[in-house]
Amino acid sequence: MKKGVLLVNLGTPDSPNTGDVRKYLREFLMDERVIDIPFYKRWPLVNLIIAPFRGPKSAAEYKKVWTENGSPLLYYGLESQRLLQDKLGEGYHVALGMRYQNPTLKSALMELKRNAVTEIVVVPLFPQYASATTGSVTQKVMELVKGWQIVPDVSFVQHYHRHPLYIKTFADIGNKYLRAEKFDHVIFSFHGLPERQILKAGIDSCCKLRGENGCVRKAYPRNTFCYRSACFETADLIAKELGLKDTDYSICFQSRLGKDPWIQPYTEDTIIDLAKSGKKSVLAFSPAFVSDCLETTVEVGEEYKEIFEENGGEHWQLVESLNDHPMWIKCLEDLVKGNEAHVPELDA
Ligand SMILES: C=CC1=C(C)c2cc3[nH]c(cc4nc(cc5[nH]c(cc1n2)c(C)c5CCC(=O)O)C(CCC(=O)O)=C4C)c(C)c3C=C
Ligand SMILES: [Fe+2]
Numbered sequence: 086m087k088k089g090v091l092l093v094n095l096g097t098p099d100s101p102n103t104g105d106v107r108k109y110l111r112e113f114l115m116d117e118r119v120i121d122i123p124f125y126k127r128w129p130l131v132n133l134i135i136a137p138f139r140g141p142k143s144a145a146e147y148k149k150v151w152t153e154n155g156s157p158l159l160y161y162g163l164e165s166q167r168l169l170q171d172k173l174g175e176g177y178h179v180a181l182g183m184r185y186q187n188p189t190l191k192s193a194l195m196e197l198k199r200n201a202v203t204e205i206v207v208v209p210l211f212p213q214y215a216s217a218t219t220g221s222v223t224q225k226v227m228e229l230v231k232g233w234q235i236v237p238d239v240s241f242v243q244h245y246h247r248h249p250l251y252i253k254t255f256a257d258i259g260n261k262y263l264r265a266e267k268f269d270h271v272i273f274s275f276h277g278l279p280e281r282q283i284l285k286a287g288i289d290s291c292c293k294l295r296g297e298n299g300c301v302r303k304a305y306p307r308n309t310f311c312y313r314s315a316c317f318e319t320a321d322l323i324a325k326e327l328g329l330k331d332t333d334y335s336i337c338f339q340s341r342l343g344k345d346p347w348i349q350p351y352t353e354d355t356i357i358d359l360a361k362s363g364k365k366s367v368l369a370f371s372p373a374f375v376s377d378c379l380e381t382t383v384e385v386g387e388e389y390k391e392i393f394e395e396n397g398g399e400h401w402q403l404v405e406s407l408n409d410h411p412m413w414i415k416c417l418e419d420l421v422k423g424n425e426a427h428v429p430e431l432d433a
C-alpha cells in the first residue's frame with residue numbers, strides 16, 4: 086500500500102488572458118477566508134468591482150510573468166511534485182492540487198484515491214500559517230474527503246517557517262548575490278494580510294500590531310500561528326544564517342488590496358525610507374513564496390525596483406524563490422516523513 090502526498094499551492098489563472106484572470110480572481114477572492122467579510126458585501130465587491138476593474142490590470146501583469154512553460158507557480162509546483170516523487174520512491178504517490186483553479190484539489194485527491202493510498206500527508210506550499218492560505222486548504226481538503234466511503238487518514242503540515250532546510254535554501258540562494266557584490270541593505274518582503282485577520286486569531290500575548298515591536302519575534306509555541314510573528318521569525322532566521330546584523334536588514338509586507346489597514350510596515354514605505362536615507366543598493370528576499378510567481382517576479386522584482394530607483398536608489402536585486410532547489414526538495418521530503426524540524430535558536 087502506498088502513502089499519499091498532496092502538495093497544494095494557491096493557484097494561478099489558466100492563461101494570462103483577461104477572461105481567465107477574472108475567473109481566477111472570482112474563485113480566489115470569494116473564499117471567505119481570503120476576503121473575510123459577509124457574503125452580501127463580498128459578492129458585489131468581488132464580482133462588480135475587483136474582477137471587472139482589476140481583471141485587465143492583473144492580466145497585463147500575468148502576461149509579464151508567463152514564460153514558455155506557462156505560469157511559474159504551476160510549473161515549479163509540477164517540478165516539485167516530480168522531484169519529490171523521485172526522492173520518495175515507490176512507497177509513495179505524490180499529487181499536486183491548487184486551492185483555486187487547476188489542477189483542482191478534487192482531481193488531485195481523486196488521483197490519490199485511484200492509487201489506493203492508505204493515508205495522505207497534505208503539504209500546503211505556504212511556510213507560514215495563515216487562515217487565508219493554510220487554513221483555507223485544510224478546510225477545503227476536509228470538505229472534499231468527508232463524503233468518501235473510506236475516509237482517509239489525513240494529516241496536515243501546518244507551517245514550516247522554522248525548518249532549517251527552508252531557511253538554509255533561501256540563505257544559499259541569497260548568498261550567491263551577497264558573495265558577488267556589496268549591498269547597502271537587505272529587505273525581507275512578505276505577502277501582507279488585513280490586520281483584522283491577525284487579530285481574529287486571538288493570539289493576544291503576541292499581537293500589538295502597529296509598533297516596531299508589534300508581534301513577538303522569538304519562537305514561542307503561543308505565536309507560531311501569528312502570521313506576522315512567523316514572518317519576523319523567518320526573516321531573523323535567514324538573516325542569522327547569512328550573518329547579518331540587526332541594522333543590515335528590514336522586514337515588511339507587500340500586496341495590500343483595498344482601503345482597510347493591512348499588517349505593517351508596508352514594503353512601499355520601507356523602500357522609500359531606505360532610498361531617502363541614502364541606501365543605494367538593496368537585496369530583496371520574498372520568503373512567503375516557495376516558488377516564483379507574480380508576487381515575486383513582477384511585484385518585488387519590477388514594481389518595487391522602480392519605486393526604489395524613483396526615490397534615489399540605484400541597484401535593486403530580487404533573490405529568486407526556492408523553485409526546484411535540491412535542498413528545498415529535501416525539505417519537502419523531511420516534512421512528508423515527519424522528521425522533527427530542529428528549531429534554530431534565535432538570540433533573545
Ligand atoms: C484579500 C486579498 C488577499 C489575501 C488575504 C491574500 C493572502 C495571501 N496570498 C498569498 C499568496 C499569493 N497571492 C497571489 C496573488 C494574489 N493575492 C491577492 C490577494 C490576497 N492574497 C490577489 C488579488 C492576487 C492576484 C494578483 C493580482 O491581481 O495582484 C499569488 C500569486 C499567484 C500567481 O499565479 O503568481 C500568491 C502565490 C499568501 C501567501 C497570502 C497570505 C499569507
Ligand atoms: Fe495573495
Ligand SMILES: [Fe+2]
Nearest residue numbers: 291292300311
Ligand atoms: Fe502577533
